[in-house]
Amino acid sequence: MTRIKRNDILRVGGDKVPRKARIKSETGYYHIITRGNNKNYIFKDETDKELIKEEIKKQEIEKSIEIAAWCIMDNHIHLVIKGELEDITTAMKKINVKYAMKYNVKYERSGHVFQDRYMSKPIETDEYLICVLRYVHMNPVKANIVKKAEDYRWSSYREYSEMNKEKSGMEKFVLSYFDMDIESFKKFHQEEDEREYLEIKEDKEKYRLDKAQRIINRCCEKYGVNTSRDVIENREIFKELIIELKERSGLSIRKISKLLEVSYGTIQATKRKCFNESIGQKERPLRYEGDMNE
Structure with a gap:
């Protein structure tokens, strides 16, 4: 019999209820969202966004996860991550805890910064992977923050679209779907997609x-x-x-x-x-x- 871990138990009305188990991706790719507690804006200014970006990048540097896409909004983050579920859970916990500590000091507060555990959805096909990646990059456009994805500083879109930037292994892998043609990558992002993806x-x-x-x-x-x-x-x-x-x-x-x-x-x-x-x-x-x- 599989043992339920203590962190996998949720209290509902005083009763202990096992959390719904995460679905494992056969490809190792996941679309992930983590959000502010009580829907709060927890990335209020550029300093906050830079700080959470650094914490995300640190986990990639430690090689526990690979990040295919990211986008930092005011009250939540979208990530497309490759990794083992346990490694992703550990990485997300480190990101959230380290950011929360610095956030609470900065704003002279205490308590939870992030809401519960992160949301996740497995990515099982190549087509869905690049479509989710586009969805993540287009979030600021859909939210009417900017008119074009390249106008938003706090996503990985520019890391892919800037011609002179040296590409990481993951970025080269994603761009290989477009025959390494950055213009094709940009045009793909301009195509309308009415499918629904993981979202708050x-x-x-x-x-x-x-x-x-x-x-x-x-x-x-x-x-x-x-x-x-x-x-x-x-x-x-x-x-x-x-x-x-x-x-x-x-x-x-x-x-x-x-x-x-x-x-x-x-x-x-x-x-x-x-x-x-x-x-x-x-x-x-x-x-x-x-x-x-x-």
């Missing part, structure tokens, strides 16, 4: 709303109407929009109804009608996954 909850919700708004805008442009209200008044266009929002935005019906300023019942009725029509006519498969009451 509030940012994921924001990205879903942004995606839904793009879907609405495209629908208005396609039919030559000015507002979503014009779309709603045309039943056929409205049905098409609801199908696309439900299938592609990731939003629950409740949030779609709020976005469109239409009742929940209207959205539900439209969804059922589309589903019934698809069964009767067999024109196109519709995929409804149920309501996501987030």
